Structures are given as structure tokens and as C-alpha cells.
Amino acid sequence: MAKDSNASSSPPDLSVQLGPLRLKNPVLTASGTYGYGEEYAEFVAPESLGGIVVKGISLHPRPGNPPPRLVETSAGLINAIGLENVGLENFIKHKLPYLRTRQVPVIVNIFGSVLEEYAELGSRLDKVDGIAALEINISCPNVKQGGMVFGTEPAMAASVVRAVRQATSLPLITKLTPNVGRIGDIARAVEDAGTDIISCINTVAAMAVDVFSRRPKLANIVGGLSGPAIKPIALRCTYEVLQSVKCPVIGVGGVTNTLDALEFLLIGAKAVQVGTANFLSPTAVLEIIRGIERFLEVEGLARLEDYIGTLDIGCIFPFAEESCEAVGLA
Amino acid sequence: MAKDSNASSSPPDLSVQLGPLRLKNPVLTASGTYGYGEEYAEFVAPESLGGIVVKGISLHPRPGNPPPRLVETSAGLINAIGLENVGLENFIKHKLPYLRTRQVPVIVNIFGSVLEEYAELGSRLDKVDGIAALEINISCPNVKQGGMVFGTEPAMAASVVRAVRQATSLPLITKLTPNVGRIGDIARAVEDAGTDIISCINTVAAMAVDVFSRRPKLANIVGGLSGPAIKPIALRCTYEVLQSVKCPVIGVGGVTNTLDALEFLLIGAKAVQVGTANFLSPTAVLEIIRGIERFLEVEGLARLEDYIGTLDIGCIFPFAEESCEAVGLA
Amino acid sequence: MRKIQEDAWIMEHEALAQHTYRLRLESKKVAAVAKAGQFVMLRINDGLDPLLRRPFSFHRILPEQGVVEILYRVAGRGTWRLSQSSIGTRVNLVGPLGNAFNLPDDGSSPVVLIAGGIGVAPLFALMDRLFANLSDLAIHLFYGARTAAELLPEQVLEDFKLRIYWSTDDGTAGYLGRVTDLFNESMAEGLPRPSMVYSCGPLAMQYHVSKWASMHGVPAQLSLESFMACGVGACLGCALPAVRADDPAADHYVHVCKDGPIFSPGSIQWQKIQMHRAPPQIFLFS
Amino acid sequence: MRKIQEDAWIMEHEALAQHTYRLRLESKKVAAVAKAGQFVMLRINDGLDPLLRRPFSFHRILPEQGVVEILYRVAGRGTWRLSQSSIGTRVNLVGPLGNAFNLPDDGSSPVVLIAGGIGVAPLFALMDRLFANLSDLAIHLFYGARTAAELLPEQVLEDFKLRIYWSTDDGTAGYLGRVTDLFNESMAEGLPRPSMVYSCGPLAMQYHVSKWASMHGVPAQLSLESFMACGVGACLGCALPAVRADDPAADHYVHVCKDGPIFSPGSIQWQKIQMHRAPPQIFLFS
Numbered sequence A, B: 001m002a003k004d005s006n007a008s009s010s011p012p013d014l015s016v017q018l019g020p021l022r023l024k025n026p027v028l029t030a031s032g033t034y035g036y037g038e039e040y041a042e043f044v045a046p047e048s049l050g051g052i053v054v055k056g057i058s059l060h061p062r063p064g065n066p067p068p069r070l071v072e073t074s075a076g077l078i079n080a081i082g083l084e085n086v087g088l089e090n091f092i093k094h095k096l097p098y099l100r101t102r103q104v105p106v107i108v109n110i111f112g113s114v115l116e117e118y119a120e121l122g123s124r125l126d127k128v129d130g131i132a133a134l135e136i137n138i139s140c141p142n143v144k145q146g147g148m149v150f151g152t153e154p155a156m157a158a159s160v161v162r163a164v165r166q167a168t169s170l171p172l173i174t175k176l177t178p179n180v181g182r183i184g185d186i187a188r189a190v191e192d193a194g195t196d197i198i199s200c201i202n203t204v205a206a207m208a209v210d211v212f213s214r215r216p217k218l219a220n221i222v223g224g225l226s227g228p229a230i231k232p233i234a235l236r237c238t239y240e241v242l243q244s245v246k247c248p249v250i251g252v253g254g255v256t257n258t259l260d261a262l263e264f265l266l267i268g269a270k271a272v273q274v275g276t277a278n279f280l281s282p283t284a285v286l287e288i289i290r291g292i293e294r295f296l297e298v299e300g301l302a303r304l305e306d307y308i309g310t311l312d313i314g315c316i317f318p319f320a321e322e323s324c325e326a327v328g329l330a
Numbered sequence C, D: 001m002r003k004i005q006e007d008a009w010i011m012e013h014e015a016l017a018q019h020t021y022r023l024r025l026e027s028k029k030v031a032a033v034a035k036a037g038q039f040v041m042l043r044i045n046d047g048l049d050p051l052l053r054r055p056f057s058f059h060r061i062l063p064e065q066g067v068v069e070i071l072y073r074v075a076g077r078g079t080w081r082l083s084q085s086s087i088g089t090r091v092n093l094v095g096p097l098g099n100a101f102n103l104p105d106d107g108s109s110p111v112v113l114i115a116g117g118i119g120v121a122p123l124f125a126l127m128d129r130l131f132a133n134l135s136d137l138a139i140h141l142f143y144g145a146r147t148a149a150e151l152l153p154e155q156v157l158e159d160f161k162l163r164i165y166w167s168t169d170d171g172t173a174g175y176l177g178r179v180t181d182l183f184n185e186s187m188a189e190g191l192p193r194p195s196m197v198y199s200c201g202p203l204a205m206q207y208h209v210s211k212w213a214s215m216h217g218v219p220a221q222l223s224l225e226s227f228m229a230c231g232v233g234a235c236l237g238c239a240l241p242a243v244r245a246d247d248p249a250a251d252h253y254v255h256v257c258k259d260g261p262i263f264s265p266g267s268i269q270w271q272k273i274q275m276h277r278a279p280p281q282i283f284l285f286s
């Protein structure tokens, strides 16, 4: 009894277990929107986060696309950064040491243009300290398959995951692209191939043009849409994935405030990643963590895990005669 | 000479030719957002429109989904109307007569749950006066194929178009769904199957939930996202379709103002449909038509067709030494 | 019935109760044709946030002055933004939309008006109309809210010759309990049978009124709500399950914006209405 | 360098020229650490329209008063909305961001400041700093705009001990022609070689300044722009083609928000800059 009342007055437990990965809270930063962690450290102590997913890393440094790389759209942002990154070696030498000094799970987002690059990234990072998990970005063109994006074909997606799975014992997150017909099929394929966790979604393929100059607004012509505009799409994708697999799922796409995060958790995502919202407010992630805590308090829930996945899709007919008493209308 | 200066002082020619279909201007209303034309007639004279696409018609009346049917999202709207409509007979008897009294191309959007329904809709409407074209909505589940959406599979999409093509000599528009991996493949399939025109996109599959009641916000759980949020996606889809087919293409999705419409025209769409924007302003279509006219005047173009498809994707480097003169920097 | 799109200027904007504001709009064309019970679709600003227009009933209609009033409660993003807009700024109206309240057949018996919370809004315009047409009509207004702070101040009702029955769910003013319970009790205590019941408020209240009216064979006019996009019958979004004359059990829907917002109790298939969204708690989270 | 997120209150908001406004903000923490040449990412309102923050250089920095000023030109949706915000409302700042202008090595030779249009904004803060540190410095300000109406009124420059060279593209005020032509001519006519050129304005102007500075071996500090999302080096969106020390021809990019906005002419690969968007014509269409 005393224990119970103690429990309810102590702050709610926000921790979540995603297969092999335990996070103190369900709020991660999304790859490519939070640099290598240090960029936002003046605004948010990394220790307060569920985890940091760093900018996508390739075997070798990449300069990225020529500018313009960004276009703002209605409640959205199109980017075509071109996966600019410092490359694996520089990451390990110059970026990771800082992250190791902070008590936060570091998730390394990796990508390649052929299967072998993914595998090598996996095996080289396997030996490195201070990494909590790898996130495999399969939204990249496979140069050996005519540039077809790895993540758009179940078999190809699975082959990437298998390659990395064999190369490392680190927890694996596979990040799905929404630019497919049936995301559930891809989810099943990567689960079968051995991913521990699925995150979804990456950006939605998009485009913008300038009617005056008659030119694309991005040097790359097309890019990926993120931000609040895509949240309803991301939520639907996450829902489809949750119905297709058993492994834990991380919801990504348009999470901008507490309610957005709770929506993904409600449908069953174990955690969320916050991307574009960091640009709107560098403290967005903190506000979301605090908001979730407050929500659980108001709802009288001691543990976030008690809320996750409690979506009720049954119908309630409050004015059907049988149920009238229930709503106090007798 | 005199002719030339006359030409430039007369209002620009907004007419467009889409295969067999000639429209006085490129602005159509999108199916399901403009009722059967009469609903908005107090705000916009139907005669001023390029055309009216009516609410999707099925062989038999359909009550539609239980409410809630709508959710607003960031710069978007999710609907799950459930294709409520009065059915073919009522449409012909009670809705079409009014439209016949107005000088506007009427495009009838049709859908079915099996191939045969599409074919019968085609053959019955073939004999009806006052119809400028049919628009085939293939974003519907095929009940004979386990509910798989017709428009998500090239062969299935093509079979619908072939069925309608054999049933009618009316101009055919096929409306594509964006919820596929490669929309260009679908476009090619329906072009080969005999569609005269392609329109894209229909709504993007989406979802919304209420974190307090822990229930979906739509009785149907999932719905279709429309509005400004999806414009960058629609533009990219339209671009991909244009690269895949030779037939004329109508851009649909998030067209809210003049610049949006011009973006689709710039990349090569011959016309646009305006949907959700009608809800924001019942005179949106008029403002867009006037805006395009004004734009052509400012740009000194006599004909809209001279602007359509003039997107330039070549690179301009204004500060590369050779081109400096061009930008007046010598 | 002519529908108009018009820019309206905010002449006055006043808080009348907790989270409740009255907006006085100069809107000559709309005011000239508006009727009690009808509504407008109001665009809160030129931006896309919120995207859609919001429906509001006419609270007062003053055609001679070219003025309409709206009484609204902050319920979410849109109404919150509206509450921030200042005098002299512009909102865009589309209206008048929907059907209107009808007068009772019989002006000699009393009529009952039942208002739950912000549901009181359209009843003012209705009362104006009732008094203008039936000056001797006895009106009993049952007016309930969750708590005293949410009730409009008594003064705003002073102009009307009414009998008012106040209630609050928490007993902070008037009768402790639901307004429909108060109404029930008052009827049981011998209030004369009304010739018409008009009501506006939360769906659960409307259901109760509807049941009462059907049971007692008293005609009623309920102002109902549904989420709306177009407001003009084009999107088919604002459906409510309804009774189809030729087949009362069939799945059939009316559209609040076109067939309503005023409905008779018997036209709605109450048992098919689904609940999906909890009452908004916008002041807690964002 | 400490970055701060702070709510700032609009103290003054004044139109100074066509489509050009000065915003005076109470922003104690930012003002305390801001330096000339740096910028803030400003969130125009709580809504999502526009979505992103917008970058603005410090126009004036008054640490003792806890005040910063921004001078901006309406260029699109965001700045238009900003221009509508009234005194007493709140905007949210993230800053100070980026690097700052450096003082010239040599205070005895004159410095040249070149401003194109709204590019004059950060040069005020720079002049404050120059005079505070090098009180006898001779400053030549070349200030051009498209037309007279877009030039700031002379009074706002009165406080500074300067030689000002005005130009307009249409000749409605000052020299008829581009500000860089005026600068070129003035140098040809015997203006002493400056110890530093500072410039801010359209890219074509910056390119010209850059070429001149390289050709004459005069050090220059150019305040450059790029479309930004984060402002803190996290998104890698604000890239400009740049010279990589170890391989000058390689594809390489600097990031304006972190490596800039102040750059030396030689660090940019001008020939690789692509043009994509035409100057906005927001007053014609929406």
C-alpha cells in the first residue's frame, strides 16, 4: 500500500526496452538532423535524451550535393543534402570521442552504395567502443542494381540487413523508406533477415520548382520531404509495419510536439525519433520528454510501457441502448 | 506586325489540348471536393472553369463510411468518406441535367470493386449526353483480389483501363494513386492499356489517432491525405509520370494558389485539378485562373502552351568565368 | 438561399466567460441574409495553420447594422488563434450556410430552450427571432455548463424576457447536475408541456433531449455538429447516421452542413453514432 | 561561444524604406554575447506557417540595454508575416550564431564597406564595433539599391562618421549603376587602397567584390547567405562550394551557419555556385 502511493508520486517511468536496447526514455534524435550530437549540446544535455542517432556515415567521406539543398514547403522541408558526411574514420577519430564523454546511447546511422560497404561498416563499427546500436539506412541507391533503392525491394532490403547482421553483434535498427507500395512486406523481409528493431520512416520523395526561373529549387531536382506535413503518412506506415512484424518499431516522421510523439507510442511504437522539429526549436526533444512525463502523470500511468500500443480500434456506440448507462445517459 | 501587337495586348490564351480533350483553361476541380458542380455554383460560374470532375460514381448508390470522416493535419486533410455517392442512375437522372445546362466540360469520375463494374460504368456512360470524359479512379480495392488496390499493380491497373476502353469511346483519364513504389511503371501500363490522359495523384494513405481517447480519429482508421502538405509529393509523382509516358498528364495534389498550379504546368502537366483548396476558399479556382493569366501577361507569353513543360534542369553557373558576361558581371 | 464569401472586420472581441469570446463582425452581405440556426465557415487567417475553415453559428444577427456576432469557446488550435486576433483585423466568412430554426406552430404554449455550454451561442439569435415574431411567447431557457466560470454572465441575457434555469455539473452555480436532469425535474414538477424544444450542446445532451422529446411527442429542433471541411455539401465529410425514410435501418447519412445543422430527433440514428475523440485538453499539452 | 534560445519582445517595429523594417528586440541574453557579423535564427510565430526559422544578421547590438536590432526586407512569406507582428508580441531567437567580422589589422588605412540593398543591415553593427575599437578609422561606405525608395534614409546613418557613396540601379538617387561599378570608379579615381573590404549584398555583388579584392590583394570579409534550416551546423543544408586546402579543385562545401556567414573571397569556389531561384516576386502572385 505504502509502496503503491510512493510509486504514484514518483515520476513516471519513461524507459523502454527495444529488443536488446534499453532507453531511459523514448525520444531519440533522427539521423541527419542533429549532426553528431555536439551541435545541439548547448541547448540539450545529451544525457537527457533516449538516444542520439548521428548523421549517416559512409565508409569514405562524401562532399554531398551542390546547393541549394533545402526547400521549405507547407509544413514541410525538402532536403537533398546528398549524404554529406565525414566518413567512417573521421567519425571514429573526431566525432565519437566527444559522444563517449556523454552518457547517452549513440546510434550510428550507416549507408553504402553496394552491399559490401554496408558489411564493412558493420564489421568496423563492431570493434568500436561507445556505440549502442547501428541504424541501417536502406533508402540509398544500389549502384550495382542500376541505382534502384535498396529499401524498395524486400529481397534487396533483406540482403543489406543480412550483410550487416553477419558483420556485427551490435543491436541493429533498420530504417525503412516510405516510397514503396507495401511497407509491411519490406518490414517482414528485414525482420526475417535479422534486424532487432525497425525505424520508419525516412523522408518521402518530393520535388519543388521555381516558376519564375523555371528551374528546380534543389540542385538535385528531387529530395526528401520531412516535417509535420508527413506525420500522418509516417503514422500510417508505422501502423502497417507494426501489423506486419513482431520486433520493436521506432516511429519517425513529423514528430514535432508531445502529442505527435504520443500518437506513435499509442499505436505501438516503442520510441520515436525527432528530426525536422529540432530546427523549429532546438529544445523540442526536451519539451517532448517532459510532455510525455506530464501526460502520464495526468493519465495516472506509472510506466510509459503501460500506454504503448493501447490503441483501441473497436467501435464505441455511446447511444446504442445497451451502452447508454455507461455514458451516464440513463 | 499589327497582328502581333494585337496578339500581345489581347488576354493570353489559356486553352490546353489534352489528347482528345480541349479545355478553355487548365484548371479543373478534383473529384470529391466539388460535389456535382452545383454546390459551388453560387461562388464560381461553372463556365469559367476548365472542367468539373464530379464526385466518384459507382454502379449503385453507396452510403459511405460512418463518421468521423475527416481529420485536419498540418497543412493537410485526411478523409475517409468511403466513396459515398448517389450511384450511376441517380447521377444521370438528378445531377447531370443541371450540369448540362452549364457550358462546362463534365468529367465523370468512376470506380468499382470488380473489373466488370468499371466496364459497365463505361458502357452506360458512353450513351449519355453531356459528358466530356471519364476519369477512372483506380485507387480502390479489388474485392476479387483480396482487396488489393487496383492501382498498385501495373497489370491490374491496365486491366481496368482496358475494360473501360473497350466499353466507351469517351476520352479516358486514368487517375493514379501515389501509394506505390514506382508510379512510372503504373503510368506506362495504363498508357499502353489505352488511357488518353493520366491524372495524378489521388490521396496519400495516412492515419491519425487521438492520444486521450486512445482511438483512431477516423472511424475507418486510415484515410487519404490531401492538401498543401502533399504538393511536393504530387509534384514529384507527376514529374516521374511525365518522364515515363507520352500521353498528357493532369497534376493533382495540394494545388492551392497560382504558383502551385504553375509549378505543375512548368514541369509539363497540361492541366491541374484543385481539390482541398476549394474548402479553404470557394473561389480558389477562379483566383488561380486569373493568376495564371496575369502571370503569362507579366512573363510576356501569349499562350499558356508556351510555358507548359519549359522546366530547365540544366545547370547554370553564373560565376563560372565563361558565363560572367551573361549575368553582367564582367 | 444565397451563399456569400465576404471579408468581415472584427469590430469587438470580448471575453465573456472562461475561454469564451464574443466576436462582433462587420459583414454586411452575410448579415443581410443570415437566419438564426445557420452558420458560417470562418477562415481564421490567411496562412495554412489551421488549414480549414471553422464552422460557427450566428450568435446575433443585426442586418440593419450589417453586423453578425459569433460566440465561441476555445476548443483547439483554430479557436485559440481566433482568440488572439485583434480588433480591426479581418476574417473571411462563407455563409450563411445550412438550414435555420423554425418558429413553433403554436405561439400560445411556452417553448423550451436547452443549452449546454457553448451551445448557448445560436439560441440568442433564435430568441431574437422568437420575440420578433411571437412577442408574447413564454420562453424557458435551461442553461447548463460544467462550472460557473463557463457560464455567460447573467447581464447578457437581461434583454430577453425569459425564465432561466441555471445548472452546473459541479454545482458552482445553479442546480448541481446536468442541464437535462434539471429540465427533467422541472417538467416533472409541473412545467407546462412546451410546443417546441430547441437545443444545442454536447452530443450526449442532445441525445437526452432527443429521447425526451420522442418519448413525450414534443417536437424538437436540435442544432447538431460534425467535423466539416467545405460547409456547402461538396465534400460529404460532415455525415451523421440518419434514418432513411424508405428503409429506417439502412446505413444512411445526412450531412450536417446541408441537411442541418438543425435536425429533428427522429431523423438521427443515434445508436449508430461512434465516439472517437476525447474532449480536447489543449491547455495541458501542445 | 555560447548559443542561446530566448523569447524576445518586440519593442519597436518601424518601416524605414520600401518593404524594409527595423525590429528592436528586448533580448537580454542574446544581446549580452552577440557580435557584429553574427546572426540569429528567428521564429516568426508559434504556428507552422512558415515552418522554419529565418536567419537575420544583427543590425545593432546594445548589450547594456539588453537590446538587439534587426533590419529586414520583406522577401517572402516569412518576412511578410514578420512585418505584420506588432509591438509587445514575442518572437523566439536562437543565437548568436556563426562567426563575426574581424577588425582590420591596420587602423590607420581606411576601410571600405560595400552594401547592396538589405545587405546594409549587418554593416551598422560592424561600424559600431569599428568605431568602438578604432575611433579614428576612416570608413568609406558604398551603399547601393535598386531604387531610391529602397535606400535607408540618410538620417539613420548620421551617427556615424563616414564617407557615403550612394548608388541606385535606376539612378533615382546617387550614382546611376551598380554599387560595385561606383566602387570601381572611385578606386580608379584615387581613393586610397583600403586595409579591408567588408561587404554584404546579393551574390552577384559579392562575386564582384571578391574578384576585385583578389585581384588587388586586399583582404575582404564577405557576409554570405544560404538557405538554412538549423543554423547550428547540424543539418548541413546551408552549403556553399568552397576551396579545400589540400585539394582546391575537389568538390567541397563549407556551411554558412557554422563556417560563416563571414568568408574571405578565396575560400569560395565561385565557379561552382549554381543559380536556381529567381528573385522572388511575391507582390505579384500568391
Ligand SMILES: Cc1cc2nc3c(=O)[nH]c(=O)nc-3n(C[C@H](O)[C@H](O)[C@H](O)COP(=O)(O)OP(=O)(O)OC[C@H]3O[C@@H](n4cnc5c(N)ncnc54)[C@H](O)[C@@H]3O)c2cc1C
Residues within 6 Å of the ligand: B072, C039, C050, C054, C055, C056, C057, C058, C070, C071, C072, C073, C074, C075, C076, C077, C078, C079, C080, C118, C121, C122, C224, C225, C226, C227, C228, C256, C261, C277, C278, C279, C280
Ligand atoms: C454547425 C456548427 C456550428 C458551430 N457553432 C459553434 C459556435 O457557435 N461556437 C463555438 O464555439 N463552436 C461552434 N462549433 C464548434 C466549432 O466549430 C469547433 O469548436 C471548432 O471548429 C474547433 O476548432 P479548433 O481549431 O479550435 O479545434 P480543433 O483543434 O480543430 O479541434 C478541437 C476539438 O474540437 C473538435 N472539432 C473540431 N472541429 C469541429 C466541428 N466542426 N464540430 C465539432 N467538433 C469539432 C475536434 O475533433 C477536437 O476534439 C460549431 C460547429 C458546427 C459544426
Ligand SMILES: Cc1cc2nc3c(=O)[nH]c(=O)nc-3n(C[C@H](O)[C@H](O)[C@H](O)COP(=O)(O)OP(=O)(O)OC[C@H]3O[C@@H](n4cnc5c(N)ncnc54)[C@H](O)[C@@H]3O)c2cc1C
Residues within 6 Å of the ligand: A072, D039, D050, D054, D055, D056, D057, D058, D070, D071, D072, D073, D074, D075, D076, D077, D078, D079, D080, D118, D121, D122, D224, D225, D226, D227, D228, D256, D261, D277, D278, D279, D280
Ligand atoms: C546569415 C544570414 C543573415 C541574413 N540577414 C538578413 C538580414 O539582416 N536582413 C534581411 O532582410 N535578410 C537577411 N537574410 C536573408 C533572410 O534570411 C531571407 O530574406 C529570409 O529568410 C526570407 O524569408 P521569407 O520567408 O520572407 O522568404 P521565403 O518565402 O522563404 O523565400 C523568399 C526568397 O528568399 C529566398 N530565401 C529564403 N531564405 C533565404 C536565406 N536564408 N538566405 C537567402 N535567401 C533566402 C528564397 O529562396 C526565396 O527566393 C539573411 C540570411 C542569412 C543566411
Ligand SMILES: Cc1cc2nc3c(=O)[nH]c(=O)nc-3n(C[C@H](O)[C@H](O)[C@H](O)COP(=O)(O)O)c2cc1C
Residues within 6 Å of the ligand: A030, A031, A032, A033, A055, A056, A057, A077, A079, A081, A083, A109, A137, A175, A201, A202, A203, A225, A226, A227, A228, A230, A252, A253, A254, A255, A273, A274, A275, A276, A277, D235, D236, D237
Ligand atoms: C536535413 C536532413 C538530413 C537527413 N539525413 C539523413 C541521413 O543521413 N540518414 C538517414 O537515415 N536519414 C536522414 N534524414 C531523415 C530523418 O532522419 C528522418 O527520417 C526524416 O527527416 C523524417 O523525420 P522528421 O519529419 O522528424 O524530420 C535526414 C532528414 C533531414 C531533414
Ligand SMILES: Cc1cc2nc3c(=O)[nH]c(=O)nc-3n(C[C@H](O)[C@H](O)[C@H](O)COP(=O)(O)O)c2cc1C
Residues within 6 Å of the ligand: B030, B031, B032, B033, B055, B056, B077, B079, B081, B083, B109, B137, B175, B201, B202, B203, B225, B226, B227, B228, B230, B252, B253, B254, B255, B273, B274, B275, B276, B277, C235, C236, C237
Ligand atoms: C473529401 C475528399 C473526397 C474525395 N473523393 C474522391 C473521389 O470520389 N474520387 C477520386 O478519384 N478522388 C477523390 N478525392 C481525391 C481528390 O480528387 C484529389 O486527388 C486529392 O484530394 C488530392 O488533391 P488536393 O490536395 O488538391 O485535394 C477526394 C478528396 C477529398 C479531400
Ligand code: FES
Residues within 6 Å of the ligand: C227, C228, C229, C230, C231, C232, C233, C234, C235, C236, C237, C238, C239, C255, C256, C257, C258
Ligand atoms: S462539410 Fe462538406 S459536405 Fe458538409
Ligand code: FES
Residues within 6 Å of the ligand: D227, D228, D229, D230, D231, D232, D233, D234, D235, D236, D237, D238, D239, D255, D256, D257, D258
Ligand atoms: S543551416 Fe543547418 S548546417 Fe547550416
